[in-house]
Amino acid sequence: MSVGIGFEIRCKDVVGRIGKLTVNGKTVETPLLMPVYNPNKPLIQIKELEKRFGVGALMTNAYVILKNEQIREQALEEGIHKYLGFGGLVATDSGSFQLMTYGSVSTTNKDIIKFQEDIGSDIGSFLDIPTLPDVYKPRATEELDLTLKRSMEAVDAGFVVNAGIQGSTHLDLREKAAKEIGKNFGLCAIGGIVKLMEDYRFADLVDVIATVKKNIPTNRPVHAFGLGHPMIFPLAAALGCDLFDSAAYALYAKDMRYMTEDGTKRLENLDYLPCSCPICSKYGRELKELSREEKIKNLAAHNLYVTFRELNRVKQAIKEGSLWELVCMRSRVHPALFSALGRLKEHKEWISGLDPVTKKSPFYYTGVESMHRSEVVNALKRISQVSSENTVLMQPFGTVPAEILDIYPFGSFISPESSPIDRAGYKVNDIEKIRAIMEYQFGRGAGELIEDNFRIRKSKKTRRIRWIYKKNELIASVRASDHLIIPKEYLAKKLKKMFKYPSLRVVVDDDAVPFVSEGKSVFAKFVVDIDSSLRANDEVIVVSKEDDFLRVGTLVLSPDEALDFDRGIAVRVR
Ligand code: GUN
Ligand code: ZN
Numbered sequence: 001m002s003v004g005i006g007f008e009i010r011c012k013d014v015v016g017r018i019g020k021l022t023v024n025g026k027t028v029e030t031p032l033l034m035p036v037y038n039p040n041k042p043l044i045q046i047k048e049l050e051k052r053f054g055v056g057a058l059m060t061n062a063y064v065i066l067k068n069e070q071i072r073e074q075a076l077e078e079g080i081h082k083y084l085g086f087g088g089l090v091a092t093d094s095g096s097f098q099l100m101t102y103g104s105v106s107t108t109n110k111d112i113i114k115f116q117e118d119i120g121s122d123i124g125s126f127l128d129i130p131t132l133p134d135v136y137k138p139r140a141t142e143e144l145d146l147t148l149k150r151s152m153e154a155v156d157a158g159f160v161v162n163a164g165i166q167g168s169t170h171l172d173l174r175e176k177a178a179k180e181i182g183k184n185f186g187l188c189a190i191g192g193i194v195k196l197m198e199d200y201r202f203a204d205l206v207d208v209i210a211t212v213k214k215n216i217p218t219n220r221p222v223h224a225f226g227l228g229h230p231m232i233f234p235l236a237a238a239l240g241c242d243l244f245d246s247a248a249y250a251l252y253a254k255d256m257r258y259m260t261e262d263g264t265k266r267l268e269n270l271d272y273l274p275c276s277c278p279i280c281s282k283y284g285r286e287l288k289e290l291s292r293e294e295k296i297k298n299l300a301a302h303n304l305y306v307t308f309r310e311l312n313r314v315k316q317a318i319k320e321g322s323l324w325e326l327v328c329m330r331s332r333v334h335p336a337l338f339s340a341l342g343r344l345k346e347h348k349e350w351i352s353g354l355d356p357v358t359k360k361s362p363f364y365y366t367g368v369e370s371m372h373r374s375e376v377v378n379a380l381k382r383i384s385q386v387s388s389e390n391t392v393l394m395q396p397f398g399t400v401p402a403e404i405l406d407i408y409p410f411g412s413f414i415s416p417e418s419s420p421i422d423r424a425g426y427k428v429n430d431i432e433k434i435r436a437i438m439e440y441q442f443g444r445g446a447g448e449l450i451e452d453n454f455r456i457r458k459s460k461k462t463r464r465i466r467w468i469y470k471k472n473e474l475i476a477s478v479r480a481s482d483h484l485i486i487p488k489e490y491l492a493k494k495l496k497k498m499f500k501y502p503s504l505r506v507v508v509d510d511d512a513v514p515f516v517s518e519g520k521s522v523f524a525k526f527v528v529d530i531d532s533s534l535r536a537n538d539e540v541i542v543v544s545k546e547d548d549f550l551r552v553g554t555l556v557l558s559p560d561e562a563l564d565f566d567r568g569i570a571v572r573v574r
Contacts, residue, residue, distance in 0.1 A: 005160050005186040007221050008524075008568030009557060012536055013323040014374070015213065015240040015354045018315055020568075021221055023160050024122045026056075026089050030221060031237050033228075033311050034059040034091055035304060036247035037084070039071050043250045043300040046086050052278075052301070053308055056088040059245040062116045062124065063095025063105060079120040091123035091162060091245070092116050096191070097226070100130040109150040117158040123187065126154035128164030130192040130225075133204065140168040148180055155184055162223055164191035165212050169204055174211045182216030187223065190241070194226040202232065202340035209239045210347040218354070219564040230261050230310035234327045235340055237314045240354075246307055253299035259306050261313075262333035267299060277305035321359030324373055328366040345372040352377035354558045357535035358408040358482045365415035371396040375409040378535060386439040390428060402426035403436030406464070408482035430456045430465060434478075437485055441539065442495055442504060449494045485539070486574070492541050492552045501547050502531045506540050506555060506562065506571050516542055516550045521572050524557060524565035532559045542571055 006022035010029075019030040035049055037060045049055040060080070065071050075083045080090050094112045095105045107115075109127040116124035127150055129143040147166045154161050163185035167173030181188055190212050196205045213222065221242040228246025236244070249259070258265045260274060267288060273280040279302040280287070287298060317323040331341035344351065352374035363375055370376070376396050388401030400410055405426065431454065435447030455469040464483070468476040475491045478484070487495060495504060508516055512526035522542055534540060536558045542550045553573035555562070562570040 005221075006567055007186075007219060008565060009561065010568070011319055012354075012356055012557070013318040013321050013359070014238040014327070015351055016237040016314070016318050016323055017240065017242070018318050019221065019242055021242070023089055026122065028056050028089060029315075030242040031233075031311060031314060032057055032243050033307060034089075034243065034245040035249065035307075036060065036228075036245055038247075038250065039065060039084075040068060043253060043297055044304065046084055048301075050086070050088075053304055057091065058084075058086065058088065059091040059093060060084070061095070061097070062092035062112060062119070062121065063098055063107060065092075065119070066095075066107060066112065066115050075119045081120065083119075089122045090120075092119075092121040092125070093162075094125040094127045096125065096128050096130050096164065097247075099127065100132070100192075100194075109153055113154055113157050121159045123162050124157060124159040125162040125164060125189070126150045126157075128166055128189075128191055130164070130194075131166050131168040132192065133169045133195050133199075133201065135168045137168075137170055137173075140166075140170050140173055144173050144177055148177065151181060151184065160187055161185050162187050162189045162225075164189045164225065165216075166192050168192060169196075169208065171207060171211045174208055175215050178212040178215035182220055186220060187243075188212070188216050188220045189223040189225050189243075191225045193224065197227055197229055197232060200334065200336040202235065202336045203343040205232070206235065206239065206340045206343040206347070209236060209241060210350065213240045214347075214350055217564045218558070218561045219566070228307065229264075230259060230307045231263055231330065231333065231337065233310050233314050234317070234323065234330045235337065237318070238323050238327050239351075244311070246304070249303035249307055250300045253296050253303055256295065256299065257303075258299060259303040261306065261310050261330065267295065275302065275306060277302055277309070279305065320361045321356065322361040324375075325361070325364050325366065328364075328369060331369070341369050345369075348372050348374065348377050353535075353560070355535070356537040358484060358537045360481065362412035362414050363409040365396070365413065379409055382440045385444045386436050387444075388436055390426065392426065401436050401440075403428050403433045404440050406433075406483040407437055407440065408484065411483055434465065434468060434476075434485070437478075437483070441485055443499055445498060446495060449491065449498065487539060487552055489549075489552065493549055496541050496543070496549055501543075502529055504531055504534070504541050505543050505547075506530050506534075506553075507543055507545060507547075508550070510545065513544050513550065516573060519551065519573055521569045522553065524562055524568050524570040527562045527570050530559045530562050534559050536561075540571060542573065 008020050009017045011018040021028050021030050034057045037058050065075050099105050128147045131140045131143045144166050163181045165177045165181045167177045223243035224236050224241040227244050228248035256267045258267050279298050317326040331337045355374035357378050386401045390402040391399040392402050394400045435450045438446040457467040459466045465478045476485050476487045507529035508526045509528050538555045540555045551573045553571040555571050557570050
């Protein structure tokens with residue numbers, strides 16, 4: 001792998017993540033949008049990008065700079081940061097976009113790589129070939145082979161390589177490209193997708209993104225090349241895209257197109273402006289009366305405001321655990337997005353392996369597509385571990401044991417059904433309830449660990465179960481937010497004895513044993529093995545390589561992530 005890159009997950013929802021990305025000692029938060037700055041004819045100045053939009057990373061085009069003698073000489077002499085007057089992260093593209101648009105470029109892969117090194121790009125790219133959708137497969141294969149060959153000339157580049165994964169709409173080619181690029185590069189970019197975005201082929205885009213993501217290690221930040229339309233952010237972020245660049249805000253403005261989260265409008269057709277960004281607030285419908293040049297500038301600024309606004313909305317949704325709701329809501333704005341939502345069904349096994357198993361936000365039923373959400377996939381697997389004679393019909397989950405109605409997702413499930421389930425109507429004994437939750441969370445048989453004479457204490461305020469005692473020893477608590485069980489050492493050791501290695505376990509390297517034993521969190525780099533049926537936010541048992549009990553904690557990554565990442569926390573130990 002080339003120059004240093006650090007990436008860690010701070011927060012997860014669906015396959016999306018809020019991450020901390022460090023490149024060249026500069027740290028940014030993902031999902032990140034890099035506006036594209038065109039040094040020939042910028043519509044928004046760098047200072048404005050920084051001040052008005054808080055831009056900490058931008059993208060510019062090394063090929064454009066190379067071809068303009070005056071800019072080239074200045075950039076070579078001063079370096080790209082000084083030339084731009086920008087201290088943040090500077091990513092450069094290689095001319096691949098020009099290659100796609102004009103069919104050829106007058107530089108070579110080696111030369112453009114060298115040039116990006118010479119001007120001091122933080123993130124650069126090789127001259128990948130952006131093969132368009134539906135290209136005849138032999139040609140797509142040939143172009144991919146050339147892209148992969150060119151990638152090898154960039155492995156030792158003096159910048160972090162934004163390594164383009166191509167393959168058109170041929171998913172087997174995407175798979176091959178992802179495997180190879182994912183192995184050799186720390187930052188992976190999905191290329192050749194702008195046309196899919198422009199043509200609203202969002203379902204095909206889902207297949208391309210999912211195929212790439214499934215075939216690269218989970219610790220690679222993923223850039224969606226040119227995917228700058230806000231209407232696709234919730235879906236793309238939910239599939240695990242971490243970086244976006246937008247030339248679209250400026251290109252659409254030049255074409256008098258006004259972006260919204262719901263799609264694109266032509267400015268001339270707008271009698272009202274459905275936005276209250278500083279531009280729209282200032283001008284209102286008078287925006288249409290400005291000179292052409294002023295219109296373009298202001299449209300570009302509006303487009304960028306909407307773009308950042310939607311990205312912030314996505315980030316807040318990840319934080320809250322409501323990204324599914326946002327994706328479902330946005331899917332209603334256009335049939336093509338609705339079709340993309342339907343396509344997620346084909347990838348639900350993969351998605352449900354990465355999606356946290358319990359969340360802070362309630363599960364809102366938004367329509368038939370809720371059937372295929374990962375909360376349902378994961379719940380159905382776990383319901384099958386519970387034996388109960390007392391079941392309730394609760395769509396989209398089917399029959400749910402009455403004992404577990406209080407836990408996530410059933411307890412926080414909100415649907416438009418006229419008669420909400422009368423939970424109080426299902427009288428279940430508290431011990432039976434805890435036994436069933438144990439089976440649901442930890443596996444068939446786990447309920448036997450709860451003995452008839454265990455004592456249960458409830459919250460005075462809510463009257464819900466909060467603590468479980470064996471004689472006077474607290475052996476578990478029940479989390480108020482999702483009613484799931486948090487085992488203490490006694491119960492965890494019993495679970496460990498009942499379920500054989502590696503079930504319920506996160507296994508850490510010897511170096512981490514003293515720290516974890518003291519109660520310090522488990523860093524992902526120390527995880528050497530893990531039960532692959534666990535999910536993020538599960539309660540887990542941390543053990544040594546000899547399977548000695550160390551601690552109980554909450555897994556905050558998915559099993560694959562815990563193994564792939566070498567930065568950040570994997571288990572928050574209690
Ligand atoms: N910009 C938009 N799409 C692409 C792509 O596929 N590759 C590169 N390098 N830049 C792009
Ligand atoms: Zn606006």
